Amino acid sequence: MPAAVAVAGPSRGIVLILLAHIAFTTMDTTNKWLAASYPVGQIVWAFYLGFAVAALGRAAAHGGTGASGIGGGIRAALATRHRTLQVLRAALLAVNMGCVVLALGLLPMAEVMAVGISYPLMITVLSALVLKEHVGPRRWAAVLVGFAGVLLILRPGAAVFNPASLLILAAAALFAVYQILTKILGRTDRPVTLTLYTALVGLVLTSAVAPFDLRMPDPAGLALLALSAAAGTIGHSLVIQALESTPASVLQPFNFVQLVWATLAGFLVFGEVPDTVTMAGASVVVASGLYVWWRERVRAGTVG
Numbered sequence: 001m002p003a004a005v006a007v008a009g010p011s012r013g014i015v016l017i018l019l020a021h022i023a024f025t026t027m028d029t030t031n032k033w034l035a036a037s038y039p040v041g042q043i044v045w046a047f048y049l050g051f052a053v054a055a056l057g058r059a060a061a062h063g064g065t066g067a068s069g070i071g072g073g074i075r076a077a078l079a080t081r082h083r084t085l086q087v088l089r090a091a092l093l094a095v096n097m098g099c100v101v102l103a104l105g106l107l108p109m110a111e112v113m114a115v116g117i118s119y120p121l122m123i124t125v126l127s128a129l130v131l132k133e134h135v136g137p138r139r140w141a142a143v144l145v146g147f148a149g150v151l152l153i154l155r156p157g158a159a160v161f162n163p164a165s166l167l168i169l170a171a172a173a174l175f176a177v178y179q180i181l182t183k184i185l186g187r188t189d190r191p192v193t194l195t196l197y198t199a200l201v202g203l204v205l206t207s208a209v210a211p212f213d214l215r216m217p218d219p220a221g222l223a224l225l226a227l228s229a230a231a232g233t234i235g236h237s238l239v240i241q242a243l244e245s246t247p248a249s250v251l252q253p254f255n256f257v258q259l260v261w262a263t264l265a266g267f268l269v270f271g272e273v274p275d276t277v278t279m280a281g282a283s284v285v286v287a288s289g290l291y292v293w294w295r296e297r298v299r300a301g302t303v304g
């Protein structure tokens with residue numbers, strides 16, 4: 001019986017993370033459509049509004065042991081010894097989302113995701129520099145090969161180079177730092193605390209920006225904004241549930257499936273067909289990321 005439970009846990013987490021990436025792709029596809037008519041700040045604000053409502057509800061219900069009432073649960077969830085880092089982490093994700101939405105309005109979805117999935121390589125670099133984790137020569141080589149794949153996608157200096165590609169590269173870097181801070185804060189703070197700060201700080205920041213360029217949505221636009229917010233919120237909820245049942249190290253390879261979903265969505269909804277060079281570069285990035293992940297699993301037993 002215990003063996004069956006052990007298998008069910010990771011399997012459930014893998015299914016949840018795959019569903020989460022379908023939700024995130026739905027959000028990205030909707031945001032790309034919205035970016036043609038609505039300001040980036042308004043689109044990101046709509047997401048954070050829905051996300052904050054969901055995060056407050058979760059905190060009220062699961063804020064802390066012995067917390068009395070709705071307010072008690074929320075206060076317990078906000079308790080942290082690292083408030084500055086929590087705010088910084090949340091702000092990084094808000095800026096990351098702004099960069100992604102802006103890039104989606106300017107670039108094909110497959111290209112946005114192909115560059116965006118380079119963030120695990122950046123995490124490896126930051127883990128060595130910031131967390132002082134050991135990174136062996138094989139992983140350093142894989143990181144360099146992965147960044148070569150990113151350059152292949154971006155093609156700097158070529159006639160097809162689009163400066164907007166730098167937006168998604170910046171977004172990947174911001175997300176990598178966000179993940180490093182998540183790792184640091186996860187040692188002392190609970191997931192409900194990280195989620196609540198992420199939602200509330202993001203809502204405050206976007207509420208300060210959105211009013212300067214706000215457009216009244218028509219019924220269709222309002223429905224799309226609601227869909228984007230719902231899909232993003234559901235995606236985050238599924239990720240949290242996946243991590244509760246399955247270690248992040250097991251789930252990491254399945255994050256690359258979002259490139260598949262994004263490519264399909266770009267083709268089916270917008271008629272985008274990624275060129276051969278972009279897909280070759282994406283393949284290099286994915287292969288490098290998977291190799292780094294594999295070496296990290298090996299290192300769990302022996303340093304290499």
